[in-house]
Amino acid sequence: MATEEKQISLVQMVGKLLEEEQAYFLVSVNIRPINNISVFIDGDEGVTIEKCVKINRMLYKQIVENELLADGEFSLEVSSPGVDEPLKLKRQYIKNIGRFLEIDTIEGNHLEGKLLLADESVIELEEERGKGKKKELIKHCLQYDHIKKAIVKVVF
DSSP, rough: OHHHHHHHHHHHHHHHHHTTTTTTEEEEEEEEGGGEEEEEEBBBTTTHHHHHHHHHHHHHHHHHHTEEEEESOEEEEEEOOOSSSSSOOOHHHHHHHEEEEEEEETTEEEEEEEEEEOOOSEEEEEEEEEGGGOEEEEEEEEEGGEEEEEEOOOOO
């Protein structure tokens, strides 16, 4: 079975595992050489380690039972996307409303600001420019297909 077919099968398996738990969703599945499988899940309120362990065990069992990997040798990691991972899904933007983002647009612009709104078609980002009396707030309305990369900015 080709890697692409394995990936499609894994996406379907994880989808079924998460079907009953609507607060969680699949972000991505990656298969690297020598069958190193990484599954990234997220949740509207975050993901606990316990949830990742539970999904890992159920998915591991399904991979073995369905003989997805002919030789049976593989490693499986189920985790939430790290803080430095780009946002990929609209649902991730929605869950991060109120947080600060760094965004690179396909036009080559770099924006940093607070995510005010995220819906099915656009996001609204409030950028702060200048300081003191010269401080101004600029709102940017961006369609998802104009965003090249967006990362949640950790503010201390």
